[in-house]
Amino acid sequence: MLAYIVRRMLYAIPILIGVNLITFALFFVVNTPDDMARMQLGTRRVTPEAIEKWKAEQGYDKPLLWNARAAGLAKATDTIFYERSLRLFAFDFGLSDDKRDIANEIRTRMWPSLALALPVMLIGLAVNITFAMFMAFFRATYLDFWGVVLCVAMMSISTLFYIIGGQYVASKLWHLVPISGYDGGFDAAKFLLLPVLIGVIGGIGSGGRWYRTLFLEEMGRDYVRTARAKGLAESVVLFRHVLKNAMIPILTGVVVVIPLLFMGSLLTESFFGIPGLGSYTIDAIQAQDFAVVRSMVFIGSVLYILGLLLTDLSYTLVDPRIKLQ
Amino acid sequence: MPFLPFPLYTDVLLWLLIAAVAVYAWYCRRRPHLSAPWKRVFQSRAAVVCAVVVACYVAIGFADSLHYRPRLPAAGSAGAAPVYSIEALSVLDLALSHLRERRERTYSAPLATRLYSKEQMQVDGKTVRDFPRLRYGGAHLEDEADLAGDVAARIGLGLLCAAVLAVGIGLPVRRLRRRNPEVPWQAAGATLLVILAIALPVAFLARHYHVLGTDKVGQDVLYQALKSIRISLVIGTLTTLVLLPVGIALGIMAGYFKGWVDDAIQYLYTTLNSIPGVLLIAAAVLMMQVVIDRNADWFATTAQRADFRLLILCAILGLTSWTGLARLLRGEALKLSQLEYIQAAHAFGVRDARIIGRHILPNVAHIVIIATVMDFSGFVLAEAVLSYVGVGVDPATTSFGTMINAARLEMGREPIVWWSLAAAFAFMFVLVLAANLFADAVRDGFDPRVRMSFVPA
Numbered sequence: 001m002l003a004y005i006v007r008r009m010l011y012a013i014p015i016l017i018g019v020n021l022i023t024f025a026l027f028f029v030v031n032t033p034d035d036m037a038r039m040q041l042g043t044r045r046v047t048p049e050a051i052e053k054w055k056a057e058q059g060y061d062k063p064l065l066w067n068a069r070a071a072g073l074a075k076a077t078d079t080i081f082y083e084r085s086l087r088l089f090a091f092d093f094g095l096s097d098d099k100r101d102i103a104n105e106i107r108t109r110m111w112p113s114l115a116l117a118l119p120v121m122l123i124g125l126a127v128n129i130t131f132a133m134f135m136a137f138f139r140a141t142y143l144d145f146w147g148v149v150l151c152v153a154m155m156s157i158s159t160l161f162y163i164i165g166g167q168y169v170a171s172k173l174w175h176l177v178p179i180s181g182y183d184g185g186f187d188a189a190k191f192l193l194l195p196v197l198i199g200v201i202g203g204i205g206s207g208g209r210w211y212r213t214l215f216l217e218e219m220g221r222d223y224v225r226t227a228r229a230k231g232l233a234e235s236v237v238l239f240r241h242v243l244k245n246a247m248i249p250i251l252t253g254v255v256v257v258i259p260l261l262f263m264g265s266l267l268t269e270s271f272f273g274i275p276g277l278g279s280y281t282i283d284a285i286q287a288q289d290f291a292v293v294r295s296m297v298f299i300g301s302v303l304y305i306l307g308l309l310l311t312d313l314s315y316t317l318v319d320p321r322i323k324l325q
Numbered sequence: 326m327p328f329l330p331f332p333l334y335t336d337v338l339l340w341l342l343i344a345a346v347a348v349y350a351w352y353c354r355r356r357p358h359l360s361a362p363w364k365r366v367f368q369s370r371a372a373v374v375c376a377v378v379v380a381c382y383v384a385i386g387f388a389d390s391l392h393y394r395p396r397l398p399a400a401g402s403a404g405a406a407p408v409y410s411i412e413a414l415s416v417l418d419l420a421l422s423h424l425r426e427r428r429e430r431t432y433s434a435p436l437a438t439r440l441y442s443k444e445q446m447q448v449d450g451k452t453v454r455d456f457p458r459l460r461y462g463g464a465h466l467e468d469e470a471d472l473a474g475d476v477a478a479r480i481g482l483g484l485l486c487a488a489v490l491a492v493g494i495g496l497p498v499r500r501l502r503r504r505n506p507e508v509p510w511q512a513a514g515a516t517l518l519v520i521l522a523i524a525l526p527v528a529f530l531a532r533h534y535h536v537l538g539t540d541k542v543g544q545d546v547l548y549q550a551l552k553s554i555r556i557s558l559v560i561g562t563l564t565t566l567v568l569l570p571v572g573i574a575l576g577i578m579a580g581y582f583k584g585w586v587d588d589a590i591q592y593l594y595t596t597l598n599s600i601p602g603v604l605l606i607a608a609a610v611l612m613m614q615v616v617i618d619r620n621a622d623w624f625a626t627t628a629q630r631a632d633f634r635l636l637i638l639c640a641i642l643g644l645t646s647w648t649g650l651a652r653l654l655r656g657e658a659l660k661l662s663q664l665e666y667i668q669a670a671h672a673f674g675v676r677d678a679r680i681i682g683r684h685i686l687p688n689v690a691h692i693v694i695i696a697t698v699m700d701f702s703g704f705v706l707a708e709a710v711l712s713y714v715g716v717g718v719d720p721a722t723t724s725f726g727t728m729i730n731a732a733r734l735e736m737g738r739e740p741i742v743w744w745s746l747a748a749a750f751a752f753m754f755v756l757v758l759a760a761n762l763f764a765d766a767v768r769d770g771f772d773p774r775v776r777m778s779f780v781p782a
Contacts, residue, residue, distance in 0.1 A: 152761050285716065297605070300599070301599035
């Protein structure tokens with residue numbers, strides 16, 4: 001088990017190097033530091049001196065990969081690639097373009113993100129599975145048919161509609177909850193209520209349908225027929241047998257996103273003014289603060305790989321037949 | 326010539342795509358094993374209804390994909406070389422020129438005769454603050470009290486025309502039913518009729534009103550919504566066009582060759598997958614924006630520049646989302662390459678390229694078709710989100726995303742400006758819903774598992 005985990009960690013290294021190279025290529029080779037400076041300083045009347053000054057301030061005035069002018073080891077270390085990309089491996093994110101410590105921002109902002117994303121996932125999972133079970137129980141009846149139609153209709157609605165519509169109805173018309181904002185501690189609940197609700201509703205369409213397919217697939221198997229032949233009630237068949245066996249595909253989808261919950265949700269956070277990592281990322285994209293975007297890409301991929309590892313480990317918990325070696 | 330044909334990149338690609346679909350349809354027609362699943366699809370009533378709805382969208386989108394530059398009135402002598410306008414118009418613009426040209430000053434509600442905001446006006450020599458009449462919307466009315474009657478009359482006229490056309494639809498439907506009784510032609514006819522019953526009254530109203538109101542700069546929202554359709558179709562289809570070759574080639578290669586090829590391809594898609602999607606797209610789009618800005622001289626007109634950005638967006642979306650398809654095809658190719666007939670082909674010394682072309686590709690075609698139709702609606706929805714993040718289509722282009730984005734900022738107004746948002750969401754919802762239901766029907770028709778697995782009720 002431990003050996004397996006260690007090996008998987010080692011597998012992660014080439015992937016992270018790949019991610020690093022892709023981001024490096026995108027951010028420094030396609031788009032040179034000169035372009036970045038021009039974008040930050042505004043396109044009108046930019047003097048070459050101003051560009052050089054900006055680059056020096058940001059530390060972008062070094063060669064990309066190889067510094068021929070430096071001495072010894074500094075030939076490789078005094079470069080943008082080393083300073084900006086390799087340091088990410090040590091989780092040293094450096095400063096954003098407006099001179100704030102990115103690591104510090106991430107540490108404070110991940111908790112609001114988690115406070116929003118975790119309830120959305122847990123409640124969403126419960127609601128989706130219940131709804132899917134309901135449809136599977138009434139399969140091939142009108143209830144099932146209209147349930148699927150409802151799912152497809154809900155999937156066809158843009159997330160933006162749920163957010164804007166929810167904000168309008170709950171906050172502007174009914175004045176139930178504040179329209180946006182955030183507060184620490186338990187006061188956060190009133191700000192989070194609506195975004196969580198919207199997140200859950202927005203996920204019912206695709207989630208409910210997906211789980212329904214999973215359950216129906218399980219229900220075509222032999223053990224289900226055996227269980228029925230034993231004379232078990234349909235509800236026992238569904239909850240004891242089908243649900244347990246459908247756990248593996250459900251886990252595949254769920255566990256992989258658990259670490260990514262820290263990243264938050266881009267849209268919901270920025271609409272509701274929740275100071276999480278999602279709104280941080282979106283602000284960075286809109287302000288073209290590439291130092292932040294680069295860090296978020298790196299963290300995102302680390303968390304994704306962690307999710308894959310957790311998925312494998314969780315299989316051993318739900319399925320004793322699986323042994324990791 | 327009174328105009329200069331001016332095909333944009335995406336126009337050409339869309340027309341090529343339609344040609345490819347036509348060739349595929351013709352190819353399928355003569356091969357029963359290929360046309361059988363499609364026949365199954367079109368026996369479902371939902372699929373036929375959705376196909377009619379999508380076809381209407383496609384018709385609008387293609388009318389909007391025939392661009393030209395109108396000739397400017399000659400300034401000099403008769404012999405001078407013709408000068409063409411810098412603005413690229415499409416056939417749809419020409420048909421809707423009454424909507425395009427009639428600009429109000431700012432917001433106005435649907436079917437309104439007055440502006441949304443009060444202005445200082447001179448009435449009988451005195452200065453008053455009131456809602457001014459619109460320049461075009463309902464301008465033909467002497468007395469605004471006639472508004473309801475006039476609107477009702479126009480709707481009635483539209484419905485009457487639809488009723489007349491119903492007879493025109495009924496006859497071919499009956500003939501088609503006799504020739505091909507398995508397809509639910511009545512459903513198709515009824516859908517067409519419903520669409521006409523909505524479109525014709527709107528068309529009659531649109532001659533003198535802003536049916537869906539106007540936006541901040543006074544442009545007709547109905548016109549914007551119709552223009553957005555093309556962008557949605559381009560994103561939904563051209564993205565798949567980029568995604569398919571990459572996904573098919575890499576997926577099949579990984580599953581068929583195994584070994585280090587498989588390792589390399591798996592490494593590639595795990596790496597791409599591990600980068601959060603929106604961030605990767607955002608990064609790539611921002612970078613391409615820099616390239617576009619740096620080479621402003623590549624493009625003669627703003628339409629070309631916006632179009633290039635749209636094309637790049639499709640390419641980026643495609644290159645970041647082939648991983649799902651590749652993974653599916655890898656699994657399938659892995660399974661197929663173990664089968665006896667492929668082993669036999671190996672034993673006979675058939676070359677790999679030929680085995681892939683003759684044996685593997687036809688056997689994964691159903692997966693490719695299902696993935697293509699399923700992805701369409703996802704990309705249409707993604708466009709709106711990406712435009713919100715600021716990495717979508719060119720801000721000057723009208724798309725559902727830019728419409729929503731512009732309208733979102735006005736949510737705080739009192740009374741609320743809802744029509745732009747409502748129009749964008751409604752048009753998008755109908756397109757995506759139809760596409761989703763059609764995709765479901767296609768999956769049911771093509772997926773052998775669905776046909777064989779019987780779930781006891």
